[in-house]
Amino acid sequence: MATARPRLAQLSSLCLSSSRPAPANISARLLSTTPPLTARVVPRIVSKKETLKPKGGSSNPQKNKKKGEETKKKKKKARTTYIQYDQRDADQFSLCDAMRYIRAFEVGQKPTSVKYEMHVKFKSLKNGPVIRNRLRLPHPVKTDVRICVICPPDSKYAKDALSAGATLVGEGDIFEAVKDGRIDFDRCICQTDSLDKMNKAGLGRFLGPKGLMPSTKLGTVVKDPAAMLKDLIGGAEYRERLGVVRMAVGQLGFTPEEMQRNIKAFIDAVKKDMANLSDKINKELAEVVLSSTNAPGFPxxxxxxxxxSAITSRDLSTS
Incomplete structure (x- = not known):
């Protein structure tokens, strides 16, 4: 009994302590018997298109297949050749008739200031080799070409070049003038003994962008410059661009006979260049057009x- 009384006293003290008010620092939420509020789930509104069409695309595989075929058909393959037109229905002219119409467009112009220009169009591949060469016509079109010859100034090559018609001859003076931006020439050739000095001078960044830098590949680095000057004076370069070769073949004052000889020499040179290409390269003449500085082209x-024709070649001769 003695041991039971202290235990009863402890139990009574515990009961009294539980009836006391809760401390103020205990949250009312912990004492509340109601369950906590939860977030309300709102169902997502699904559109009519989404209910009909699944997320991955159309539910009809046949329709997807047809669309893929249509997109393939729409994609055009890149052309490997240049566009050609049928010349059978186009108006074509004889040489005298074309010269007559061109002179009508050039009324009032100086005979030496206007040039006849020949355009030769090819049937050719876009990524194929191009034609490039130099030609001296029977009747030179431009005779006032300024030619620079890089060679030792006191050598025999310098004297021969000056007598052959060179405008500038030398080494150091030409190097300094080019670096200063004074490029007073239309063509430049180099003698083989001066090639190392020219390369050390660094003229490539000045003459290269203008197409005047001499190189062995272009044939402008030669042993005897005087022999090459005979071809350069009165000669001209031509190069194929976008399937067309263009070259001045005469002045406005040339007679039809002079034009005929120049055109024949140009066409023969182009055909020879075509024959020198590989047998696997198919390049054909498609069209030959004559134009001038201010006139349109006449096939x-x-x-x-x-x-x-109502005119003769004598009517077009100025002599």
Whole structure:
């Protein structure tokens, strides 16, 4: 009994302590018997299109297949050749008729200031080799070409170059003038003994962008510059660009006979360049057009004068 009384006293003290008010620092939420509020879930509104069409695309595989075929058809393959037009229905002119119409467009112009220009169009691949060469016409078109010859100034090559018609001859003076921006020449050739000095001078960044830098690949580094000057004076370069070769073939004052000889020499040179290409390269002449500085182009039919022409070659001669 003695041991039971202290235990009863402890139990009574515990009961009294539980009836006391809760401390103020205990949250009312912990004492509340109601369950906590939870977030309300709102259902997502699904559109009509989403209910009909799944997320991955159309539910019809046949329709997807047709769309893929249509997109493949729409994609055009890149052309490997240049666009060609049928010349059978186009107007073509004889040489005398074309010169007559061109002179009508050039009324009032000086005979030496206007140039006849020939355009030769090819049937060729876009990524194929191009034609490039130099030609001296029977009747030179431009005779006032300024030519620079890089060679030892006191050598025999310098004297021969000056007598052959060179405008500038030397080494150091030419190097300094080019670096200062004074490029007073239209062509530049180099003698083989001066090639190392020219390369050390660093003229490539000045003459290269203008297409004047001499190089062995272009044939402008030679042993005897005087021999090459004979071809350069009165000669001209031509190069194929976008399937067309262009070259000045005469002045406005040239006679039809002079034009005929120049055009024949140019066409023969182009055909020779085509023959030198590989047998695997198919390059054909498609069209030959004659134009001038201010006149449009007139396709030529290969005739010198048409049978029903009202003019003669004498009417177009200025001599």
């Amino acid at each position: 030529l039919n290969g005739e010198f004068i048409s049978p029903d």
